[in-house]
Amino acid sequence: MSSPAIEADRLVKHFGETVAVSDVSFAVAEGTVLGLLGPNGAGKTTTVRMMTTLTRPTSGTARVAGHDVLRQPDLVRRSMGLTGQAATVDELLTGRENLRFIGSLYGLSSSYVRRAGADLLERFSLADAADRVVKTYSGGMRRRLDLAVSLIATPPVLFLDEPTTGLDPRSRVELWQVLRGLVRDGTTLLLTTQYLEEADQLADRIVVIDRGQVIAEGTALELKDRSGTASLVLTVSRAADLPLARSLLAQHVSELHVDEAARQLTAPAEGLHDMTRVAAVFEGSEIELDDLGLKRPSLDDVFLSLTGHRAEPLSDDEPTEARAS
Amino acid sequence: MTTHTETHLTESGLARPEIRPTGLVRQSLAIVRRNLIHIKRMPEMLMDVTVQPVMFVLLFAYVFGGSIAVNGSPAGYREWLMAGIMGQTIAFASFVVAVGLTADLEKGIVDRMRSLPIRPSAVLVGRSISSLLHSSIGIVVMSLTGLVVGWRIRNGVLDALLAYGLLLLWGFAMIWVGILVGSAMRSVEAVNGLMFTTMFPITFLANTFAPTEHMVPWLRTIAEWNPISSLVQAVRQLWGNAEPAPAHAALPLHHPVLTTVIWTLAITAVMAPLAVRTFNRRTQQ
Numbered sequence: 001m002s003s004p005a006i007e008a009d010r011l012v013k014h015f016g017e018t019v020a021v022s023d024v025s026f027a028v029a030e031g032t033v034l035g036l037l038g039p040n041g042a043g044k045t046t047t048v049r050m051m052t053t054l055t056r057p058t059s060g061t062a063r064v065a066g067h068d069v070l071r072q073p074d075l076v077r078r079s080m081g082l083t084g085q086a087a088t089v090d091e092l093l094t095g096r097e098n099l100r101f102i103g104s105l106y107g108l109s110s111s112y113v114r115r116a117g118a119d120l121l122e123r124f125s126l127a128d129a130a131d132r133v134v135k136t137y138s139g140g141m142r143r144r145l146d147l148a149v150s151l152i153a154t155p156p157v158l159f160l161d162e163p164t165t166g167l168d169p170r171s172r173v174e175l176w177q178v179l180r181g182l183v184r185d186g187t188t189l190l191l192t193t194q195y196l197e198e199a200d201q202l203a204d205r206i207v208v209i210d211r212g213q214v215i216a217e218g219t220a221l222e223l224k225d226r227s228g229t230a231s232l233v234l235t236v237s238r239a240a241d242l243p244l245a246r247s248l249l250a251q252h253v254s255e256l257h258v259d260e261a262a263r264q265l266t267a268p269a270e271g272l273h274d275m276t277r278v279a280a281v282f283e284g285s286e287i288e289l290d291d292l293g294l295k296r297p298s299l300d301d302v303f304l305s306l307t308g309h310r311a312e313p314l315s316d317d318e319p320t321e322a323r324a325s
Numbered sequence: 326m327t328t329h330t331e332t333h334l335t336e337s338g339l340a341r342p343e344i345r346p347t348g349l350v351r352q353s354l355a356i357v358r359r360n361l362i363h364i365k366r367m368p369e370m371l372m373d374v375t376v377q378p379v380m381f382v383l384l385f386a387y388v389f390g391g392s393i394a395v396n397g398s399p400a401g402y403r404e405w406l407m408a409g410i411m412g413q414t415i416a417f418a419s420f421v422v423a424v425g426l427t428a429d430l431e432k433g434i435v436d437r438m439r440s441l442p443i444r445p446s447a448v449l450v451g452r453s454i455s456s457l458l459h460s461s462i463g464i465v466v467m468s469l470t471g472l473v474v475g476w477r478i479r480n481g482v483l484d485a486l487l488a489y490g491l492l493l494l495w496g497f498a499m500i501w502v503g504i505l506v507g508s509a510m511r512s513v514e515a516v517n518g519l520m521f522t523t524m525f526p527i528t529f530l531a532n533t534f535a536p537t538e539h540m541v542p543w544l545r546t547i548a549e550w551n552p553i554s555s556l557v558q559a560v561r562q563l564w565g566n567a568e569p570a571p572a573h574a575a576l577p578l579h580h581p582v583l584t585t586v587i588w589t590l591a592i593t594a595v596m597a598p599l600a601v602r603t604f605n606r607r608t609q610q
Contacts, residue, residue, distance in 0.1 A: 015610065052440050055609050077442040078344050088433035092366045093359065104355040105441045107347040116342065133366065149437075154341045 003066055005030040005157050005188035006051065010060035013046050013212075020046040022212040025060075028190055028205070030156075033183055035203030036192040037299075039307075043212040044192035045085060048161050051190070052082045064157050078106075080157040081150030085165065087142040091135045095126050095145050098134060099152055106153045113152065120148040124178060140171030147178065158182065160191040164198060176201055196299030206299075210307045223302045230296045232269035232278060237288040239263050245287050252278060269294060344442060349450060352443045356451025357458070360425065364459070373421065374463025378414050379470045382406065385534055386474050395536055397568030400475035405567055407471040408560040409533030411464055411492060412553050416528050418460040418496040420520045422503025426452055426604075427516050430507070435608055449604065453500045460496050464489070479565030488563035491585050495556050498589040501596035508604040532557050532578075538571065549575035552588040559585045 004027035013021040021043040028034040038044050049055040051062040053073040062069045065079035089098050096117060103113030121130045124144040129137060134145065143163065150158060163179070164172040179202060183189055193199050199206045200220045208216040208223070216223060232253070236245050242258065245265060250256055253267040253274075269275065275294050282289055297305075364370050386403040398405040429435045429452070438448050468476075478485045510516045530544075531537075531551040540548055548554060559581035561567035570578035577584040 054436055054439055074442050077440060080440075082437070082440040084433050084436055086433050088437040090359065090434060091432075092363045097359075097362060101355060101359045102437070102441065104358075105352055105438065105443050105447075107345040107351075107442070108342050109345070112342050153344055156341070 004028055004063075005032075005065060006034070006190055007063040008047065008051060008060075009062060011047060011050050011057050011062060012059045013043075013050060013055065014058045019212055021050070021057075023060075024209060024212070024214055026207045026214065026217060028188055030188050031183065031186050032204040033179075033189040033191065033202050035199030035206045036190060036209060037194075037196065037199045037206050037303075038192075038209040039194060042209045044209060045161055046212075047209070048082075048159050048190070048192060052080060052159050053077055054082075078153075079155055080159060081153070081155040082159045083143075083146050083150045083161065083163055085161045087139075087146040089134050089142055089145050089149060092133060094131050094133055095121060095137070095148075096130045098145060098149055102149045103152045108153060116152060116154075117148075120151060123181075124148045138171075140167055140174065143167060143171070143175060144178065147175070151182070156186070157188045158190070160189065162192055162194065164193070164195070172198075196303065200299050208303065208306060216302075216306050220299060223299065224297050226302065226305075230269050230271070230294055232267045232274055232293075233295050234265045234267075234278065234282075234292050235290040236263050236265075237290050241287045244285075245282075248281055248285060248287070249278065252281060263290070347443075349444045349447055352447035353451040353454060356438070356447060357455045360451070360455035361458070371459070371462060373417060374414055374460060375466045378410050378463055378467050381410050381413075382467065382470050382474060385410070389534070393535055395567070398566050399479065400477065403474045404471075404476045405561065406534065407467065407476040408488075408557045408564065408566060409531075411467055411560065412495070412531075412557040413528040413533055414463045414467065415460050415492045415496045415556075416499055416553055417520075417524060418456050419499035419503035419506065420516075420524060421459050422452060422456040422500050423507035423510070423516045423520060424513055425456065426504060426507030427510050427513050430607065431512060439608060449504060449601075453497075453504070456500060456503065457493065457496050461493070464492060476566070480563060484563040484565075487582070488560040491556060491559055491563075491582065494589050495553075495585065498592040498596070501593055501600045504600035505596055505603055508600065508607045527551065528553055537574070546575060549578055552585075552592065554578065555581045555584040555588055 006028040008024050008026050011021055011024045013019075024043070024047050026034065036044050036047065046055065050057045051064060051069060053069050053076050056070070064076045067075040067079060069076050089095075090101065093101060099117035099120065100110070100113050103117065104110065108116075118127075118130075121127045124147065126141060126145055126148065129141060134142065137145065147160075147163070160179075164175055167175065176198070179189065179191075189202075191198075191202065203220065205217065205219055206223060207214055216226070218226070234245070234249065236242055239260070242260065242263060242265075246256065246258060249265055249267060253269075255268055257266040258264070259266070272294065275292065279292055282292070382403075385406050390402040390406075393402045395402050395405040426435075426449075429448075435448055439445060506516060506519060510519065531548050531554040533553065537545045537548045537554070555577045558567070558570060558578050562569060562581060570581070577588075
């Protein structure tokens with residue numbers, strides 16, 4: 001397609017003296033996934049709220065499915081679904097009633113809502129819980145229902161604001177599967193996330209924002225390349241071998257970092273050939289190795305090199321194993 | 326682009342349903358229906374318009390009833406009391422709106438609705454209609470309770486209907502107060518706190534539960550100018566539960582129907598723009 005499905009055009013948002021978004025522009029091609037990546041308070045949610053007509057930009061505009069958010073808000077709302085940060089489903093309604101409620105607000109016929117709703121409940125493994133009050137749902141089920149509700153009118157564009165925040169790793173992976181399915185069917189997705197792995201897993205392109213500004217844009221691979229070379233990590237079995245290993249390695253690499261506690265030596269590497277070269281060196285020595293590997297920079301490292309601070313989610317109840325390591 | 330079939334294929338191959346443009350009425354009714362399901366799921370939500378006023382009727386009628394003398398009420402204080410309790414209950418419509426709106430704002434339901442192709446006003450209209458229904462249930466429950474304890478409508482049907490109409494009109498004005506409070510407060514607890522500490526004294530500092538004649542002069546002036554006193558006096562007279570206000574009463578009580586209409590229009594004129602502005606400011610952040 002020639003025109004992008006989503007376009008942010010110099011979006012700016014001030015709240016009084018506070019600048020929430022200072023200049024954000026990007027475009028998302030139809031049928032692709034854009035990850036809007038940034039730490040808490042970077043301006044992700046405000047950006048999404050402007051693009052979904054919930055907040056009026058101080059300046060700039062956005063287009064969704066070709067419609068301008070300022071001039072054609074109603075057409076924008078017809079073309080998109082939004083799943084907000086907290087699962088915004090009605091706790092006192094059943095899953096089916098939630099779908100019917102939103103479907104009727106969209107102006108869909110009740111026979112259509114009944115059929116499409118049943119399909120969605122089936123697809124998101126909620127068929128068994130369809131007639132239960134949402135209050136009894138688990139966090140993962142609420143998120144899936146929230147997504148199902150956003151899809152009742154089959155919008156071509158879907159905005160997801162931190163869709164997996166607060167989910168356990170298993171529910172998160174399940175939700176990723178669902179999202180991949182949507183993209184396969186042609187939906188354009190914009191998702192905000194604090195999780196680098198999530199952007200890495202789902203997004204075709206990533207826009208990194210920090211303090212209300214776009215600081216980098218590209219594919220996950222491009223961003224990783226930008227943060228420099230990979231490194232070679234070598235772990236010796238006995239701490240006593242560290243000095244010897246160090247002197248051996250120093251003859252082959254330009255730079256070397258020693259971590260005594262972890263019995264680890266780290267050196268910049270170009271690629272796999274560096275690793276095989278170093279492996280050969282240690283092959284003939286007395287030194288026993290626990291591990292030898294090539295570590296590519298993670299998006300975490302990318303974020304660090306771009307912003308000078310880590311992209312840690314601020315809340316401490318988040319599962320950490322889902323982050324790239 | 327308009328479609329005439331139920332679904333059509335977009336360029337990307339997604340089957341998309343027809344989104345029919347609907348009006349404010351249909352959208353508001355969808356929201357009302359959802360709010361009524363809430364009441365069905367949590368009937369205790371209706372306690373404020375059922376158990377509480379009935380309890381008030383019984384407590385006031387039997388505890389204070391014997392010691393409060395009222396004029397022009399054939400069945401005595403019990404009959405006189407009914408209009409007061411109904412006035413208070415309908416004033417609490419503001420409470421109902423505020424609690425419901427704050428809960429929806431807090432949980433992101435308002436944002437979800439605003440992200441749909443609906444008229445932004447449907448969110449408030451739907452909430453208001455359901456709150457009026459909610460309060461109307463209270464009016465019905467109390468009318469029935471009143472009949473049990475001896476309250477009767479002693480004037481004509483038209484007067485009786487006019488009284489109920491004034492109660493609803495009052496409820497309409499109170500909705501704007503509720504939208505204002507609901508949009509300004511950050512939590513349901515805050516709404517509860519604010520409304521209890523304001524609405525209770527305001528609805529008591531009037532002719533709702535005790536005649537104003539025996540109050541100290543400054544208090545009596547406040548009570549008789551209290552808008553809710555006009556409403557209660559109007560309803561009482563229309564139902565034939567009280568005599569017209571005595572000559573020494575304050576001006577509003579001599580023309581209670583007219584004053585009630587003026588008060589509701591004035592409250593609406595002041596509160597509605599404030600409420601809408603506060604709501605917009607809150608939601609557009």
